[in-house]
Amino acid sequence: MKDKLLLDAFSALSLGVILVDAHYRIALWNAWLEAHTGRAASDTVGEDFFTVFPDLAYHRVGDAIRQAIGHNLSALLSQSLHRSPFPLYAEPARPTARLSQAVTIVPLGDAERYCLIQIVDVTAAVRRESLLRDQAHELLAQSLSDGLTGVGNRRYFDICIEREWRASKRNNKSLSLLIIDVDYFKLYNDCYGHQRGDECLQQIAAAMRSALENPNDILFRYGGEEFCALLPETRSADAVELAEKLRTRVQMLDLPHISSPDGIISVSIGVASHCQKNHTEYGQLIQSADNALYEAKRAGRNSVRVSATFRKFMPFQSAPGV
Numbered sequence: 001m002k003d004k005l006l007l008d009a010f011s012a013l014s015l016g017v018i019l020v021d022a023h024y025r026i027a028l029w030n031a032w033l034e035a036h037t038g039r040a041a042s043d044t045v046g047e048d049f050f051t052v053f054p055d056l057a058y059h060r061v062g063d064a065i066r067q068a069i070g071h072n073l074s075a076l077l078s079q080s081l082h083r084s085p086f087p088l089y090a091e092p093a094r095p096t097a098r099l100s101q102a103v104t105i106v107p108l109g110d111a112e113r114y115c116l117i118q119i120v121d122v123t124a125a126v127r128r129e130s131l132l133r134d135q136a137h138e139l140l141a142q143s144l145s146d147g148l149t150g151v152g153n154r155r156y157f158d159i160c161i162e163r164e165w166r167a168s169k170r171n172n173k174s175l176s177l178l179i180i181d182v183d184y185f186k187l188y189n190d191c192y193g194h195q196r197g198d199e200c201l202q203q204i205a206a207a208m209r210s211a212l213e214n215p216n217d218i219l220f221r222y223g224g225e226e227f228c229a230l231l232p233e234t235r236s237a238d239a240v241e242l243a244e245k246l247r248t249r250v251q252m253l254d255l256p257h258i259s260s261p262d263g264i265i266s267v268s269i270g271v272a273s274h275c276q277k278n279h280t281e282y283g284q285l286i287q288s289a290d291n292a293l294y295e296a297k298r299a300g301r302n303s304v305r306v307s308a309t310f311r312k313f314m315p316f317q318s319a320p321g322v
């Protein structure tokens with residue numbers, strides 16, 4: 001009666017249970033396994049475990065079984081490393097994706113050693129985890145992008161500049177920064193309205209973003225009508241060239257701005273580059289780019305200026321309206 005009760009309980013378990021003897025023969029095989037392998041206990045009990053599961057002979061599962069029988073050691077297989085070792089399916093008649101599994105292997109018995117293998121179906125938990133991870137990524141991406149233009153936001157800029165600053169110091173590579181400001185934007189808003197102003201910022205951001213070809217270069221909305229581009233491993237000369245490209249792209253949008261001298265929307269850009277000698281912290285890089293932007297504005301706008309530190313190496317400065 002007691003044995004019958006135990007066997008009923010064993011069959012009713014909603015996890016897979018295999019008992020393997022000291023000769024690696026299967027001694028027990030429960031109903032859950034029948035349901036998820038499509039193989040009856042009558043078909044597997046008495047068989048060599050590695051004949052039933054040949055793929056597991058050189059797998060971590062095989063090692064763990066040998067350790068349990070040979071050395072009385074238990075093992076809990078990491079789910080992330082060994083997600084689906086057993087060929088188990090929701091419907092074995094229509095095997096698609098294997099169930100995700102959490103596998104525990106424990107030695108049993110004294111005089112005669114057995115090994116108990118427990119397999120829990122963790123598919124739902126893994127799916128939920130992956131969904132949560134995707135949602136977390138999505139939320140993170142949203143929290144780091146600017147709602148109006150879709151480029152990186154100020155928070156993301158703060159993260160990136162710190163990261164790239166450290167990388168540039170570590171790898172002894174230059175890092176360049178462009179600060180980009182839309183010219184006469186207050187007048188644009190006054191003339192065309194805030195809504196058109198927003199659309200204008202979106203178009204400018206899209207034009208500049210499409211001009212950045214290197215995937216490591218990132219465009220951010222620094223605040224209001226100010227953008228910035230962080231250019232890792234980019235020397236000053238290349239940064240100025242890229243700044244010119246961005247300025248030209250915005251000019252080519254040909255967005256009417258009747259209250260500005262050129263009659264179209266334009267941007268002014270300040271460029272600064274970090275090489276090991278000139279800046280001790282990234283705040284100085286931002287300050288240098290800001291100073292250069294101020295010079296670009298003073299020079300009549302729609303122009304690119306490079307930080308004074310590098311002027312002697314950079315004869316080229318675009319003229320307003322060029």
Ligand SMILES: Nc1nc2c(ncn2[C@@H]2O[C@H](COP(=O)(O)OP(=O)(O)OP(=O)(O)O)[C@@H](O)[C@H]2O)c(=O)[nH]1
Pocket residue numbers: 148181182183184185186187189193194195196197198201223224225297301
């Ligand atoms: N439509 C819109 N306008 C914004 C946004 N953020 C900032 N602005 C406007 O941008 C304008 C910036 O004006 P200023 O700082 O005086 O600069 P400016 O008129 O571009 O002049 P310069 O930079 O000297 O050429 C202000 O009128 C802000 O209200 C925004 O998200 N949408």
